[in-house]
Amino acid sequence: MKNILYFLGAFIILAFIHESLHAVIAWAYGEFDSFVVHFYGFEVVYKTPVNTREGIQWGFISGTPNIVTVLLGYLLFGLRKRIAGATAPFFRALGFWLILLFLVADPLNLSIGPFIYGGDAGGIVKGFGINLYLLQVLTFIIFLLNRELIARKLLPDFGIKTRHPLFVPWFQNRKTQKTA
Structure with a gap:
């Protein structure tokens, strides 16, 4: 039960x-209108309706949070041994x-989200004029690479052992291949 609370807190x-x-x-x-808290999450309401949004600013408004959260994930990943060694269970679990x-939520949001609910990908595509499928493929690759970091480094550093196919390394490193 505690683990679910830590997960919800992190979410x-x-x-x-x-x-x-x-x-x-x-x-x-100059596009901010309001910030709404729903039972299912937070929502930013903008002044310009979705169907009339034009300009590069929508790429920045939609894309920057995704980049920042993933970069924060990499920063925390770099500190993972310190966090894993924390004596307070609250800080360790959170x-x-x-x-x-931070490593997987936004890459998954940008790669899979457009198939389900649209999301930030639409603003990035409209603002920067890039192809949606290219964005989805690139962010899915980032998701897969980050998943591999989690399986290879994060889980072992926190003493988590699993044989679940989603949480074990999918690729062998060269040292392991030569000795096998």
Whole structure:
């Protein structure tokens, strides 16, 4: 039960940071209207309706939070041994879930999200004029690489052992291949 609470806490922190960045950047471009808290999460409401949005600013408004959260994930990943060694179980567990979510949530959101609900990918595509499928493929590759980091480094550093196919390394390193 505690683990679910740590996961939910990390998810709320991720969502708050992500949506707050949308709000701050939208405010900088004069597009921020309101910040709404729903039972299912946070929402930033913009002044310009979706169907009339034009310009590169929408790429920045939509894309920056995704980049920042993944970069925060890499920063925390770099600190994973310190976090894993924390004596306070609260910081250890919350840190684990923050690292995991920051590494995979937004790459998954940008790669799979457009098939289900649209999301930030639409603003990135419209603002920067890039191909949606290219964005989805690139962010899915980032998701897979980050998943491999989690399986190879994060889980072992936190003493988590599993044989579940989603959480074991999919690729062998060269040293392992030569000795096998």
